[in-house]
Amino acid sequence: MSSPLFQPYDLGGLQLSNRIVIAPMCQYSASDGNATDWHLMHIGQMALSGAGLFVIEATAVEAEGRISAADLGLWNDANEAALRRVLDGVRAHSGMPIAIQLGHAGRKASVARPWEGGAQIAPTAGGWQTVAPSSIPHAAHENPPHSLDADGLRRVRTAFADAAKRAARLELDAVEVHGAHGYLLHQFLSPLANARDDAYGGTLENRLRFPLEVFDAVREAFPHDRPVGMRISASDWVDGGWDIEQSVALAQALKARGASFIHVSSGGVSTEQQIPLTPGYQVAFAERIRAETGLPTIAVGLITEPEHAESILAAGQADLIGLARAMLYDPRWPWHAAAKLGAQIKVAPQYLRCAPREVARLFG
Template sequence: MPSSPLLFQPFRLGPLTLSNRIVIAPMCQYSASDGNADDWHLMHMGQMTLSGAGLFVIEATAVEPEGRISAADLGLWSDANETALRRVLDAVRRHSAMPLAIQLAHAGRKASVARPWEGGAQIAPTAGGWQTVAPSTIPHAAHEHPPQALDADGLRRIRSAFSDAARRAARLGLDAIEVHAAHGYLLHQFLSPLANARDDAYGGSLENRMRFPLEVFDAVRAAFVHDRPVGVRISASDWVQGGWDIEQSVALARALQARGASFIHVSSGGLSPAQKIGLAPGYQVDFAARIREATALPTIAVGLITEAEHAESILAAGQADLIGIARAMLYDPRWPWHAAAKLGASIKAAPQYLRCAPHEHARLFG
């Protein structure tokens, strides 16, 4: 391995400097009350922000109550949500200088479900859930309660909800925003012809299907602090014949680049139960590489990247600029420490932990 591994070299997202290339990707905790962060979020974010990663992205955060995946999702639509998250952020910042981003989201037709450990099934309005919305009345799965197609007023409401949440994020001093347009949620639903059967200006052609996600991006970009990064997470493929694919993703990335996007976080799938995904380490990396090559936008690769050597090889091959680590961080909240030890790099740690490095890694903390 090189004496100065790429994974532990600084990287700039506009004016924001990350100390290394490890991004803690958003991971839903399903532990909020009326959208409000609580002590679980303080414990979770405390662990993550003491890990030594370069950037922490707060979980998918709903911009309106109906946009939550589950009733226990984090939100940023109200003063109460903002106050609750501020308490967590203030505590975390007292002990960590790690940059903090937030993923703003709307679940669309995939909203109103039980938490994963409670089965994850849709909860219909008649069973205590709520009416979902989408580009069209096509349900995610055939047996589910169908969504309501958004009309002009609904589109305006959701655009405004995203911009309002972006202003709240700015007041909270967050360093970046990631707009969630992946995993089969609302903005992805507009992009994919499998979910979008509209015959107006928001459906049909690729240009029309991209229109609403681009309008949302523009609204967030305009509402957030002008020199702080705003990027987008996309699903580069539906993994279903006739659905959203990598070439359409390249077209979207180019359109976002023209509008001032700071990065693209490249995932895949989530839109259709018919998806056929061949899971393997780095199975989404080629998508990130294609988009990076086509746009030169800073690109985050994610997807079963669990080993430090694999992460380093992706960067060395020029396939991505940053590496997103998600479930591996839950399994090992010191993943960046252990990656640095494997690659022979040094990493920052809280002073309370400086004496913990094993003798063979005595220089781990510089």
């Protein structure tokens, strides 16, 4: 029997050669939002890995939406030109489909890079004023965000749509709207971060409203023959927070709006979260959303072994497997998975002679 992990997949009309998705991984290596040579190196090696799809890291739709000052952006012509240079270099040597994750950090913006401590930088210390659904900081000691008013909501929606248009001009194959990990759209979804008393807060219907408006704006701005999906945090891992039942409702609404997939993660909105970090700890969320909505799901989270990834697909728990840290640790993970599972994988001709004799026949 052929390996489920290496079966092709049609993702909203985008043909993938296998079920391995390289999930977005922030590199904190941009200059004023512009992609640099680091991105050419990073994306280039991932694009030669043999995975079915690469998703570019969380890319800010406006300068204030960056997590750090070194985040990738797509809000102006310079950002677009810099990313085009990288993509042209990668595409000259790889046919792997490339998607992009568009996001806004909200109240979790204006922080130092992880290797510089990751703490929030206040406006008085060289950072910038953050925005959010409500004036509630992520951590009690942080600078409170400004609550978005009607003009602010309109500006952010427009920024997402404009970034999607830029993504289309860059001929990116898909867009993933970032609604996870405690960033702006997740902040609107979660009652832990959203204390509004207008049409965008309170009831589930109201808390869904702005993320769905953003999704609609992106879906309208991006070519309809290319897929658009969303990454979500299926649970806040905090009592009284966002949970799987609400995530199913969101997935149903996204499907009705033409979403092609949902990328199922969790956590990130509260410092009180209690996450059981075990292999595949988020897979059950993807399984339930898939079962109750029929929406194609990407499962992610401490999936490091090919046999584990294979078993998730074989059991019908997800349609695709997302890998992030595992790919950084082993950029040839798909090669090694193919060797273990007896599957064939396409390899750049420059590398064909590198395979050990016993697995060389698996290199297409």
